[in-house]
Amino acid sequence: MNGFSGKVLRVNLSENRIWTEEPTESFYRRYLGGQGFIAHYLLKELPAGVDPLGPDNLLIFATGAITGVPVAGSGRSAVGGKSPLTGGYGEADVGGFFGAELKQAGYDAVIVQGKADKPVYLWIHDGEAELRSAQHLWGKTTLETQETIQGELDDSRVRLAMIGPGGEKLVRTACVINDLKHAAGRTGLGAVMGSKNLKAVAARGKPQVPLADAEGVRELGRWMAANWKELAWGLHDTGTDGGLVDLSEFGALPTRNFQDGQFEGAEKITGATMRDTILTDRGGCYACPIRCKRVVAVDDADYKVDPNYGGPEYETCGSFGSNCGVDDLRAISKANEICNAYSLDTIATGMMVSFAMECYEAGLLTKERTGGLELNFGNGKAMVELTRMIGEREGLGDILAEGPKAAAEWVGPGAEQFVVAVKNQPFPMHECRTRHGQALGYAVSPTGADHVHNFWDGGMEKEPLAEDWQAVGVYEAVPQTELNATKVRAFTHVVNGAWLANHLGLCNFVPWTGDQIIQLVRTITGWQTNRHELLKACERGVTLARIFNLREGFSRKDDVLPPRMRMPHKSGTVNEKPVDPEVLDENLSIYYGMMGWDPETGAPTLAKLQELDIEWAADRLGRQ
């Protein structure tokens, strides 16, 4: 079978048992990998109601059809499990090198169940796998962990997916860190890893992903080598943070816990400033020439930042920067380093800090309860310290480590209005009020507020519509701050595109065209696939994730936005319109219906399951 190793590694930590499964090719074709595998296995194998931090949960590492193929954009993979943050479908997608290495080591996915008696790590190499003790690694940072494991395996090219103390301590916003600086950030899967006493998965293999048409793949690679500078230089030059200052200008930069959309210090924390100040290098993912990742170093009286941990992405500059009112790239970089060392999601962690800051400024949190920290917006030192405290579950950090809902309850009445989250997952750094497609996106994302699943980039507000829109059946412009059936249709296509990337293990930043993505899959797998088949696979994944959440008790009432999105920005409106919950609710029905789900309940219809060839999932909906 081309494009895959054809093997899934199964690990039962409770029984200290490892075995291999070899799914059929049509299984691969139906589910594609990444998100598709995760949605399939979670729904098929997890009983309803398991404790996300108990041994019954699954932790899945899944590559996709493109992961590990020597072509730009193939560095991504996915991590999944029931989320200890949302209580529903949990999944996070991540770049770097681990995914590619895992596939090259002989496995398309690793499914971990049970819980080890004592800390272990999983060592996978050239088609073999073993569990090794990680007792000496428990409590260590990711850097220490990587150095120790690479040392004891005597191979500095071993790639790791791992947790630091944040994951060990079951911080509900802990992530899985690949290669020190790539985070499978959202939905708290680092805590799931910690709950299993699994410190790391280490992989090493020979580049041996079989290709149906190796020359065809190389040809695509040569095209990208020749064209990426023209198409994606900005991403290389200033990274994902390059557009931060423009977002602020547009009123779309989350500022001080989403109270505002413009940040007076934006210029100081935007990608160009980073490039011109603390940037020491650029990093990238497997096989990618663009190298959009940052490497920063700080070494002064205030902060010391280890360049081994890379540097902050846009999301991180937003969450710890504007969103905490902090205009100091050094502080942001320090918080980023702590998150990568402790395996904490920078988005959620920044949002927990900004939540605490707003509570503090509103008088709901006093110094007594902050452990003496002066949690005013803009206090970079306090932000960094609180980040560390979350990773250590120390004092207020222990509270914030439980996620926004629990934290707000602990803070007390009034605090709930400062929670900016959907399904208990804090917002990433993308506004809804300036683009209402994003409002729908966050509301319906199976993982809660999540830009890697349900990002809305808009761009359909002006006639004539771009060819890309027309090609997905969107023929009329809709203003950014409106929602209607046309916008919802456009949204379903945008989201399908994102889900496709997550299924394939493909980076959405690499400027492949839609045709080229299909050509990639064709040349890699040999399948004469097409846009229709691939989008159906994505619908399959989204629909399975929906069913998973319904089975866990989620319903329409959970597909809502936090109160903050109903309020205008504090310092005046620019390009914004608060989201009317009734309008959102009307469009929920449209979205459900368009997805082939019941327009009232959002439950996938039997017909949709039949269309998607997942009738097996019907009994998970309580039907036969």
Place this chain on the structure above:
Amino acid sequence: MNGFSGKVLRVNLSENRIWTEEPTESFYRRYLGGQGFIAHYLLKELPAGVDPLGPDNLLIFATGAITGVPVAGSGRSAVGGKSPLTGGYGEADVGGFFGAELKQAGYDAVIVQGKADKPVYLWIHDGEAELRSAQHLWGKTTLETQETIQGELDDSRVRLAMIGPGGEKLVRTACVINDLKHAAGRTGLGAVMGSKNLKAVAARGKPQVPLADAEGVRELGRWMAANWKELAWGLHDTGTDGGLVDLSEFGALPTRNFQDGQFEGAEKITGATMRDTILTDRGGCYACPIRCKRVVAVDDADYKVDPNYGGPEYETCGSFGSNCGVDDLRAISKANEICNAYSLDTIATGMMVSFAMECYEAGLLTKERTGGLELNFGNGKAMVELTRMIGEREGLGDILAEGPKAAAEWVGPGAEQFVVAVKNQPFPMHECRTRHGQALGYAVSPTGADHVHNFWDGGMEKEPLAEDWQAVGVYEAVPQTELNATKVRAFTHVVNGAWLANHLGLCNFVPWTGDQIIQLVRTITGWQTNRHELLKACERGVTLARIFNLREGFSRKDDVLPPRMRMPHKSGTVNEKPVDPEVLDENLSIYYGMMGWDPETGAPTLAKLQELDIEWAADRLGRQ
């Protein structure tokens, strides 16, 4: 706008008024042409309940994006209106030259409403149009009509869509004949033309369809020129009738009014025999090198067949041959000639004759009522004579001209069991009992039993499934005589492919790959379209046609097969299984659901209308 003239010609015959409309490009992109235009205009402009043969009906001639472009397969166009045969959505698709000429003459479609006081024909040339008297043509055959009009316009390259006496006399199975030998055969639209006193539409223009990428189109053309012999030689050599003998061997050749599936005289009427006996030439459609059409000549004591009328297709060799028990290609060719001269659908006419023959053999029709004809199966002379009588509405022919239901009522009790039709449209020459996908196809076709709309060619009964199946999300084999969700999914894709051809004005016989069809549309129109967008356009067309029928009073109970399909073949079964109505009914629900229609009623859901961007059609369903 590329690929189209951008103009729709409107003709109100009652008011003797002609005008032009210029739809927006997004209209073209939504509806594509052909079937899409027809479904749109019929539903949008026709009130419910109009008399199909009254002046309020519309008669639409519609080309598609590919029609008239100098590349193989572009010779097709569609004719539409409310059907006087079924009472519902009427549409027939046709090859030849008229469609190409119409577009080159400056119009993508012609929409005729009202009724002329006296017979007229419409003359369209180089962007202009006029109505001219056809009083001198009324009662004439199509050949006489063509010769006269070409003479008076002094141009032998004028192309005509026209009716003969059958259409004039409102035979409910009359068709529209293009260029003497290409029939827009089904649903009785020749009668609609007759009811409007419209004898012909004549077109002449310069080949001037604007192309976005003329060199790209030429490149595709060169590919087909270089490859068609390898891919489609059989079609050239023995025509569509080439496989008749194989069908008989398989038990799938309609024989003696579908009583049997094997015909002892199959060898005598199959394409190879035709080639070796009466064939004098091969004909084709605009720009096509394959030339699958037959030209035959007969001149002996029994029959004289004028080669101007071409020769019989497979459908005709089936309907007048095996289906009437006739093993004489001369008789079949004569019946074919009469149908083309009178503008009668050869399929329906043959089926009306076979119905009468079965009634005769069963003793329900006596010589008294047949006008002395001995209507035994196999009597070629009687068959030819009855065909003429239908065209003239003479004696028993006048009864049969009213279609199967009325004829069966006239014959009396017991005759209804000999009707092999859906929605009053007789079966084309494709069995259901040997491939149950076809059973569903006939049951749900908006035009009644129809292979140009809802043909099932099967081929998914063996593992491993062909790449083509997998590429549409069909990953498991299903035996030909079974129906289940996988088969239904496969069916929806096959039908979408056929509808796509009918939308584009593309011939499904020309061996373009799916990718090449997309490339054709891209190079012609400049739209960066893809399989997804094109299939959505087809869904749009199918869904609008469904709504049209629901509004006319059709419901689930009309999506059924005639009793004959529940019976085994008379002379022993080969590869067949009678269709269980309960199984079919279960699969109706699955099909409805997969189409986004209510699984109970088959009414398109609001969500589906929103997804397809045809919310305007909601009020045609009695909703807002």
